[in-house]
Amino acid sequence: MSDDAPLSTSFGDWQTAGFDAGACPVRNVLDRIGDKWTTLTLAALAARPRRFSELHRIMPDISKRMLTQTLRDLERDGLATRHVFPTKPPSVEYRLSPLGRSVLHPLAGLIGWAEQNFAAITEARRRYDTMRTGPPAEEEAT
Amino acid sequence: MSDDAPLSTSFGDWQTAGFDAGACPVRNVLDRIGDKWTTLTLAALAARPRRFSELHRIMPDISKRMLTQTLRDLERDGLATRHVFPTKPPSVEYRLSPLGRSVLHPLAGLIGWAEQNFAAITEARRRYDTMRTGPPAEEEAT
């Protein structure tokens, strides 16, 4: 299930079925996965369960508000579970559910792609930006 | 490279390297891929090249502004190319570059996961929401 044909096919089916959010599992699910912080949070939970503050330390540039919300969404979707320990300053641990762990694999594929093609993308960006601001003397001679 | 061990490893490395956007290929790339419309657009271009309006018809709920921007970003990143045909009302065709096609495969993995687990996620959401609003007669009898 990794050739090119089945690939086109699945994209084809998807489109045929309609892209309507709500009606569409893919959009529905990808909207969450593709969320700015969700992937990062999943990755942070991949190795082991983590507490709220710990997650915040790992991802310093997420606001508590968004971290809370991301975690809630993960919990709501059944990808993570929340465990409260009634210690003195109560601590809360988040851990991936089996469902949550199952998304790690496809996600890793994407991450691998990102790592492998980062250079190409960076170069493409550089070229594009250069072309937009750089070629003051390079139009085709009309 | 699809077991669980290497998987955890890659996530581990990623985190060790730091999650800083900019410094981090993964965040850098995933921020774009994970963008609300990028995945959809890639999928729309997977089968064949498409014109602007055609894309807009396929994804009716994207604004022209965002479609334009998504397409520009794709072009900038070298994932798609833009071809202008000087027909009467000029038409513009977008097509995936080889790099763009290469992302389809990992993306398909995620899409497959979404399709397979949509039911489980929906059910988890239902449970979660029920638990939050539903148990009006279920507190412990004080």
Next chain:
DNA sequence: CTTTAGGGTCTCAAATTAAGACTAGGTCTT
């Protein structure tokens, strides 16, 4: 008594996205 820690919530401001009017040039209709 003040500070620190943990896990959040809340408010306000900044940034992003959606909706849709408007453009330019040419064709089609009447």
Next chain:
DNA sequence: AAGACCTAGTCTTAATTTGAGACCCTAAAG
């Protein structure tokens, strides 16, 4: 010939999201 319409965008103006950081409560530490 006047007016309507097409494509591919751009621009302006809302509405929605996100970010930054103050603030809450409890209990131990200093």
